[in-house]
Amino acid sequence: MTRILITSAIPYINGVKHLGTLVGSQLPADLYARFMRQRGAEVLFLCATDEHGTPAELAATKAGLAIEDYCTQMHETQAELSRGFRLSFDHFGRSSSVQNKRLTQYFAGVLAENGFIEERSEKQVYSNTDGRFLPDRYIEGTCPNCGYERARGDQCENCTKQLDPTDLINPRSVISGSTDLEVRETKHLYLKQSALKDDLDAWIDSKTDWPILTTSIAKKWLHDGDGLQDRGITRDLYWGVPVQKGEEPWPGMEGKVFYVWFDAPIEYLACAAEWSDANGTEDEAWWRWWRTDEGADDVRYVQFMGKDNVPFHTLSFPATIMGSREPWKLVDYIKSFNFLNYEGGQFSTSLGRGVFMDDALEILPSDYWRWWLLSNAPETSDTEFTWEKFQAGVNKDLADVLGNFVSRITKFCRSKFGQEVPAGGEIGDGGTALIAELEGRISTYVGHMEAMEVRKAAAELRAIWVAGNEFLQAAAPWSTIKTDVDRAAADTRLALNLIRVYAVLSAPFIPDASAAMLAAMRTEETIWPGDLTTALSRLPPGHGFDVPDVLFRKVLDEEREEWAARFAGSDN
RNA sequence: GGGCCUGUAGCUCAAUUGGUUAGAGCAGAGCGCUCAUAACGCUUUGGUUGCGGGUUCAAGUCCUGCCGGGCCUACCA
Numbered sequence: 001m002t003r004i005l006i007t008s009a010i011p012y013i014n015g016v017k018h019l020g021t022l023v024g025s026q027l028p029a030d031l032y033a034r035f036m037r038q039r040g041a042e043v044l045f046l047c048a049t050d051e052h053g054t055p056a057e058l059a060a061t062k063a064g065l066a067i068e069d070y071c072t073q074m075h076e077t078q079a080e081l082s083r084g085f086r087l088s089f090d091h092f093g094r095s096s097s098v099q100n101k102r103l104t105q106y107f108a109g110v111l112a113e114n115g116f117i118e119e120r121s122e123k124q125v126y127s128n129t130d131g132r133f134l135p136d137r138y139i140e141g142t143c144p145n146c147g148y149e150r151a152r153g154d155q156c157e158n159c160t161k162q163l164d165p166t167d168l169i170n171p172r173s174v175i176s177g178s179t180d181l182e183v184r185e186t187k188h189l190y191l192k193q194s195a196l197k198d199d200l201d202a203w204i205d206s207k208t209d210w211p212i213l214t215t216s217i218a219k220k221w222l223h224d225g226d227g228l229q230d231r232g233i234t235r236d237l238y239w240g241v242p243v244q245k246g247e248e249p250w251p252g253m254e255g256k257v258f259y260v261w262f263d264a265p266i267e268y269l270a271c272a273a274e275w276s277d278a279n280g281t282e283d284e285a286w287w288r289w290w291r292t293d294e295g296a297d298d299v300r301y302v303q304f305m306g307k308d309n310v311p312f313h314t315l316s317f318p319a320t321i322m323g324s325r326e327p328w329k330l331v332d333y334i335k336s337f338n339f340l341n342y343e344g345g346q347f348s349t350s351l352g353r354g355v356f357m358d359d360a361l362e363i364l365p366s367d368y369w370r371w372w373l374l375s376n377a378p379e380t381s382d383t384e385f386t387w388e389k390f391q392a393g394v395n396k397d398l399a400d401v402l403g404n405f406v407s408r409i410t411k412f413c414r415s416k417f418g419q420e421v422p423a424g425g426e427i428g429d430g431g432t433a434l435i436a437e438l439e440g441r442i443s444t445y446v447g448h449m450e451a452m453e454v455r456k457a458a459a460e461l462r463a464i465w466v467a468g469n470e471f472l473q474a475a476a477p478w479s480t481i482k483t484d485v486d487r488a489a490a491d492t493r494l495a496l497n498l499i500r501v502y503a504v505l506s507a508p509f510i511p512d513a514s515a516a517m518l519a520a521m522r523t524e525e526t527i528w529p530g531d532l533t534t535a536l537s538r539l540p541p542g543h544g545f546d547v548p549d550v551l552f553r554k555v556l557d558e559e560r561e562e563w564a565a566r567f568a569g570s571d572n
Numbered sequence: 573g574g575g576c577c578u579g580u581a582g583c584u585c586a587a588u589u590g591g592u593u594a595g596a597g598c599a600g601a602g603c604g605c606u607c608a609u610a611a612c613g614c615u616u617u618g619g620u621u622g623c624g625g626g627u628u629c630a631a632g633u634c635c636u637g638c639c640g641g642g643c644c645u646a647c648c649a
Contacts, residue, residue, distance in 0.1 A: 014649090050649075055648060136648095137647065137648055138648085154646095216575090217644075220644075228646095235647085260648095261649075382577095392583095392584095395609095396598070405611095407607090408607050408612075409608080455585075456586085463596090463597095470614095472608095473605075473612060473613040476606095476607085479605090
């Protein structure tokens with residue numbers, strides 16, 4: 001059996017994520033996971049919260065909570081929203097888990113043994129008032145180049161000049177505003193990515209089928225300037241995985257933690273370990289997904305992420321795996337996405353601009369969001385969410401094309417034949433033509449889904465729904481019933497069976513509506529339709545059904561206007 | 573500044589990797605149907621493929637120069 005390991009980029013802990021984050025990784029990953037399970041593959045689909053780092057500490061302080069409690073709360077919030085969007089993770093883990101702590105320390109130790117870790121001493125800005133070292137971005141001051149007063153320590157937003165925090169005039173802490181800053185000497189560990197550059201380069205070169213977005217970003221980092229740079233993997237923070245060399249202390253590194261971008265990808269492994277532990281199974285259970293010497297050699301590993309995550313997944317994390325010189329699984333395919341914008345600008349957490357996961361579920365069922373976001377996934381370029389497009393898309397596709405199809409045929413049958421699949425007649429020319437068309441379209445749909453061509457798959461699925469309406473229109477059982485009851489019965493029977501087939505085909509995109517369709521047809525038969533003629537006679541004459549409630553109500557103009565105003569955010 | 577991506581119908585996107593007359597959906601127009609959520613079906617309007625050069629028997633596709641949009645640029649994650 002095909003075995004597929006799927007991971008979605010792990011969302012950061014410091015708040016509810018917006019729709020852009022959702023469509024860039026978790027949603028398409030879920031689509032793929034659901035589809036591959038339907039097709040008979042053995043799937044392990046993992047996601048987690050990314051909990052370490054400065055922003056998490058500051059968010060916790062702002063919320064008046066201990067960082068540990070804050071993360072526990074926010075993890076539960078995000079887990080609940082994931083359930084709301086029907087994200088079918090086999091496990092939703094936490095990068096702060098003991099499993100991740102152990103594995104992160106383990107990898108650091110192995111990398112050190114293999115000579116891929118280097119200690120470097122460097123100067124960093126320390127804030128006496130805040131009692132902590134400040135990342136470059138958390139220092140503000142006047143730009144020496146253009147005079148902009150709110151330039152950050154890494155770059156001036158106004159003139160785009162790259163800066164060093166010590167370049168700033170009148171530097172101050174972004175956290176407290178304090179100017180009581182000093183430069184202190186501190187020691188950090190670096191991952192010697194440069195020593196693995198040739199291995200990484202050859203590996204990326206071999207991935208000719210990856211999205212251009214993925215490989216071009218990787219190649220840029222590999223070849224830009226002096227080539228791939230070594231990366232600092234430790235920080236002077238409280239909240240994180242304590243720096244240790246495996247189980248041993250790391251002299252000189254006391255009180256320091258690993259950088260989030262070192263431990264976050266390792267959580268992909270740790271999450272599998274969490275999953276195994278949660279199920280009460282031994283380590284072999286997750287090793288068979290992650291260790292090629294323990295059964296993972298036939299696993300296909302696919303990652304989903306937004307483009308901002310690509311450098312870490314194509315370079316840093318693979319460097320960690322390669323540098324271990326151990327048989328851990330490397331990713332086989334990286335599906336990356338561009339960004340989703342909101343009404344002509346960016347989503348903004350601080351301005352409350354745009355739709356966030358909790359808002360979305362509050363106003364409409366998850367299927368509406370899943371369908372629109374996936375059928376408009378930002379695959380080739382950044383794409384834009386507007387309420388008008390959203391309304392037009394879901395009303396037309398879900399309500400008019402699919403929902404109304406289910407409604408018209410079930411209600412027709414109820415009024416003319418009663419609430420069971422009618423007997424009599426056989427598939428006619430129209431039915432034969434429909435089956436031929438659908439066989440072609442389903443084959444195309446499967447091809448797009450296997451290739452993770454999300455928008456193309458959605459367009460094909462929609463065409464499959466449209467074919468049902470075309471068939472009904474041509475067969476016109478409401479007319480033929482007057483002269484040829486068997487003809488009308490056979491066509492009605494075919495159309496009712498089509499509902500079940502649509503439910504199965506559509507399940508990866510709209511799982512709730514799919515379940516409602518199956519329930520209405522009083523069936524739990526969800527096997528993938530191989531032979532269509534057989535699949536379309538699965539519900540035999542006499543099989544009872546219910547006329548379902550409206551599957552998708554329409555989004556009204558008033559609602560659209562109200563939501564557009566509500567989520568516009570403040571202007572400054 | 574550098575790099576990458578991108579520009580095709582009013583809108584959102586395709587175009588088998590250089591090969592017939594550039595196609596779909598939405599929106600618009602007309603017709604049909606009356607089972608259905610004012611739904612559905614059929615027909616149809618609409619393009620100098622951002623602009624200018626070049627290569628080629630052949631260019632939306634390749635090269636080059638402009639113009640516009642976006643992203644990244646390594647201590648936010």
